[in-house]
Amino acid sequence: MTSSPRPLPVLRAVTSVTTRTHCPYCAFQCGMAVTSVTAAETTVEVKPDPDFPVNRGQMCIKGFTSADLLDHPARLTAPLVRSAQGRLVPATWDAALDFVAERLLKLRATYGAAAVGAFGSGALTNEKAYLLGKFVRVALGSPNVDYNGRYCMSSAAGGQNKAFGLDRGLPFPLEDIARTKTLLLWGANSAETMPPIMQWVHAQHAQGALIVVDPRRTETARVADVHLQLTPGSDLALANGLLHLAITEGLVDAAYVAQRTTGFEAVRRAAMEAHPAHVERLTGIPIDDQLRVVRMLAAPSSMLLSGRGPEQQSKGVDTVLAFTNLMLALGKVGQPHSGYGCLTGQGNGQGGREHGQKADQLPGYRLIENDDDRAAVARVWGVDPASLPGKGKSAYELLDALGPEGGIRGLLVFGSNVAVASPHASHIARKLAALELLVVCDAFENETSQTAHVLLPITQWAEEEGTMTNLEGRVLLRQRIREPPEGVRSDLDIMAALAERLGHGPSFRYANSEAVFDELRRATAGARADYSGMTYQKIRRGQGVFWPCPGQEAGEHPGTPRLFGERFAFADGKARFHVVRHRPAAELPDADYPYYFTTGRYKEHYNSGAQTRRVTALIEAKPEPKVQVHPRLAQRLGVAQGARLLLESRRGSVSFTVDVSPDIRPDTLFAPFHWGGRGAANVLTKPALDPTSRMPEFKVCAVRARPEGADAPSTSTAKRSA
Numbered sequence: 039m040t041s042s043p044r045p046l047p048v049l050r051a052v053t054s055v056t057t058r059t060h061c062p063y064c065a066f067q068c069g070m071a072v073t074s075v076t077a078a079e080t081t082v083e084v085k086p087d088p089d090f091p092v093n094r095g096q097m098c099i100k101g102f103t104s105a106d107l108l109d110h111p112a113r114l115t116a117p118l119v120r121s122a123q124g125r126l127v128p129a130t131w132d133a134a135l136d137f138v139a140e141r142l143l144k145l146r147a148t149y150g151a152a153a154v155g156a157f158g159s160g161a162l163t164n165e166k167a168y169l170l171g172k173f174v175r176v177a178l179g180s181p182n183v184d185y186n187g188r189y190c191m192s193s194a195a196g197g198q199n200k201a202f203g204l205d206r207g208l209p210f211p212l213e214d215i216a217r218t219k220t221l222l223l224w225g226a227n228s229a230e231t232m233p234p235i236m237q238w239v240h241a242q243h244a245q246g247a248l249i250v251v252d253p254r255r256t257e258t259a260r261v262a263d264v265h266l267q268l269t270p271g272s273d274l275a276l277a278n279g280l281l282h283l284a285i286t287e288g289l290v291d292a293a294y295v296a297q298r299t300t301g302f303e304a305v306r307r308a309a310m311e312a313h314p315a316h317v318e319r320l321t322g323i324p325i326d327d328q329l330r331v332v333r334m335l336a337a338p339s340s341m342l343l344s345g346r347g348p349e350q351q352s353k354g355v356d357t358v359l360a361f362t363n364l365m366l367a368l369g370k371v372g373q374p375h376s377g378y379g380c381l382t383g384q385g386n387g388q389g390g391r392e393h394g395q396k397a398d399q400l401p402g403y404r405l406i407e408n409d410d411d412r413a414a415v416a417r418v419w420g421v422d423p424a425s426l427p428g429k430g431k432s433a434y435e436l437l438d439a440l441g442p443e444g445g446i447r448g449l450l451v452f453g454s455n456v457a458v459a460s461p462h463a464s465h466i467a468r469k470l471a472a473l474e475l476l477v478v479c480d481a482f483e484n485e486t487s488q489t490a491h492v493l494l495p496i497t498q499w500a501e502e503e504g505t506m507t508n509l510e511g512r513v514l515l516r517q518r519i520r521e522p523p524e525g526v527r528s529d530l531d532i533m534a535a536l537a538e539r540l541g542h543g544p545s546f547r548y549a550n551s552e553a554v555f556d557e558l559r560r561a562t563a564g565a566r567a568d569y570s571g572m573t574y575q576k577i578r579r580g581q582g583v584f585w586p587c588p589g590q591e592a593g594e595h596p597g598t599p600r601l602f603g604e605r606f607a608f609a610d611g612k613a614r615f616h617v618v619r620h621r622p623a624a625e626l627p628d629a630d631y632p633y634y635f636t637t638g639r640y641k642e643h644y645n646s647g648a649q650t651r652r653v654t655a656l657i658e659a660k661p662e663p664k665v666q667v668h669p670r671l672a673q674r675l676g677v678a679q680g681a682r683l684l685l686e687s688r689r690g691s692v693s694f695t696v697d698v699s700p701d702i703r704p705d706t707l708f709a710p711f712h713w714g715g716r717g718a719a720n721v722l723t724k725p726a727l728d729p730t731s732r733m734p735e736f737k738v739c740a741v742r743a744r745p746e747g748a749d750a751p752s753t754s755t756a757k758r759s760a
């Protein structure tokens with residue numbers, strides 16, 4: 039018996055290339071080493087970069103799994119256009135772009151330029167955010183551009199601008215956190231939102247005191263020396279109360295206040311109205327705890343860092359000003375390893391708010407209503423300053439104005455899932471459905487694209503180059519790892535192609551992303567967020583560059599890791615105190631809706647979940663949103679662990695699986711906001727807006743609750759419990 043010769047194995051060359059880049063998700067922007075291995079097919083491996091000084095070899099599960107979406111089977115790889123029968127059908131790029139441009143021109147001719155607009159994102163690179171602002175003002179001629187960072191950072195930005203004359207989330211590098219004697223994390227669950235930051239917090243805690251203020255006993259609160267579990271919406275009252283005690287305890291740094299600030303006397307008088315006993319009633323925080331905390335903050339160095347808890351309120355800016363008042367009075371801002379900062383959320387939440395996709399801003403934090411700023415940017419753009427539109431509508435107001443009633447008939451959405459991320463989400467879904475043109479540019483279908491007329495498939499992080507600015511104000515370079523799939527284009531290419539069809543082609547022809555950055559540098563020269571002294575090469579050479587980094591004729595500016603050491607960003611160099619008084623949330627529990635409802639995050643998911651709900655490991659770890667319920671309240675409501683509980687607010691109802699936990703206050707219910715559909719927490723939230731920042735009040739509203747299937751209570755019969 040003879041055997042046929044065995045086939046020889048086919049030898050394929052295996053190549054492997056490692057590139058250093060950054061995680062596509064949160065503002066921590068972990069450094070990653072991404073290895074592209076090509077054998078029979080190409081695979082991508084992601085590891086934390088041990089040399090990057092921010093994450094220092096750590097990442098969270100979202101970063102580790104970030105490559106899973108690159109070749110995801112649900113990824114869009116061709117434009118989709120809605121047919122006369124209402125179905126989305128594949129189209130060529132030319133056909134889809136022609137359709138969009140024709141509709142935009144028609145809407146503009148019929149209703150005026152303000153009838154079209156765009157909604158951007160804190161996930162966009164600086165180049166995309168910059169170009170989007172230019173595209174809307176120049177190619178569309180509309181004032182209506184804003185972005186989802188309005189839901190994230192606008193109150194912290196508003197407060198810092200008023201107090202310091204400049205908003206950079208952290209005015210110091212992360213390493214300063216490790217060296218402060220007292221660290222107060224206010225409404226920031228960092229252990230879940232950006233886990234690698236905890237290495238800095240743990241280093242701080244090893245030599246100092248850690249305080250957490252949060253209505254929930256979060257993973258972050260669990261490691262603190264002091265946890266103040268305050269009543270939702272009472273942050274401003276507590277901060278004013280701490281200032282009152284700083285004054286009465288003699289902890290105010292009078293020399294610092296005299297030399298480096300203005301306006302203290304009026305604030306001192308107002309703070310004396312915040313009596314500790316009254317503050318205790320409003321906040322639930324005993325006077326002894328208030329005293330203990332203010333004494334801890336008076337340590338030789340101390341730092342107060344806020345998150346979205348106190349900021350996502352209809353008084354978010356005033357609450358941030360209460361924080362800056364407190365830290366200025368203690369003489370901490372601009373001192374070594376001390377001061378106030380906010381922990382930015384989205385990947386490019388910092389750069390995204392600097393370069394002109396905000397309704398009231400032009401690149402570099404220039405203001406659209408300032409004549410000098412308009413002239414400076416118009417010069418770079420080669421247009422008449424008078425042709426630039428004025429201030430547009432803020433994010434929620436823009437969405438609320440969609441459709442015939444509000445007058446915005448056409449909307450382009452870049453990288454934002456507004457149907458899930460917006461307060462009163464069902465209302466916003468109805469508004470989106472009333473549009474005559476909705477264009478969604480994204481890598482996947484999502485809740486916002488459900489009523490879109492056109493979907494344009496875009497590149498993901500590994501397939502493009504561009505800069506991101508992290509929570510410290512450090513500008514980083516996102517590097518291209520691989521070619522994008524056939525049929526996919528960058529947002530930059532989409533804007534350029536549409537501008538061409540709208541008659542503005544020459545102003546939007548760039549060789550690449552770096553060419554857009556070069557124009558951004560010129561547009562920001564001399565502005566508050568000055569990038570003019572940076573280049574891709576310089577960013578690549580170092581570990582990022584902190585802004586401001588002005589261009590210099592001789593020598594290279596090194597960037598500015600620390601702000602406010604010598605002066606604040608006002609003409610006189612002094613910081614400003616502001617009188618701010620407590621006021622209640624726009625909606626408080628009452629007889630009909632007797633509980634507080636508040637929202638937050640899971641560590642496995644990111645924002646609206648449009649990406650992370652598609653990652654197998656993440657959805658297996660956290661498959662659904664749960665409502666956190668205190669055991670006493672669970673007993674009163676008659677629900678046990680795993681039961682279904684229906685939550686109702688004045689805006690809608692959502693049913694959640696119950697998670698019974700002593701970590702939440704008995705008067706409060708909590709759910710994450712990463713889901714749409716049946717688990718959409720933002721169906722419940724109230725779009726009460728901060729008067730300055732236009733930030734919606736995501737963190738406080740009133741709800742009632744009953745086991746799913748139980749009869750609805752008649753109004754005014756529900757009793758306040760617990």
Ligand code: SF4
Pocket residue numbers: 061062063064065066067068093097098099100101102231232233234
């Ligand atoms: S999500 Fe944030 S913390 Fe997690 S890996 Fe990415 S950048 Fe780092």
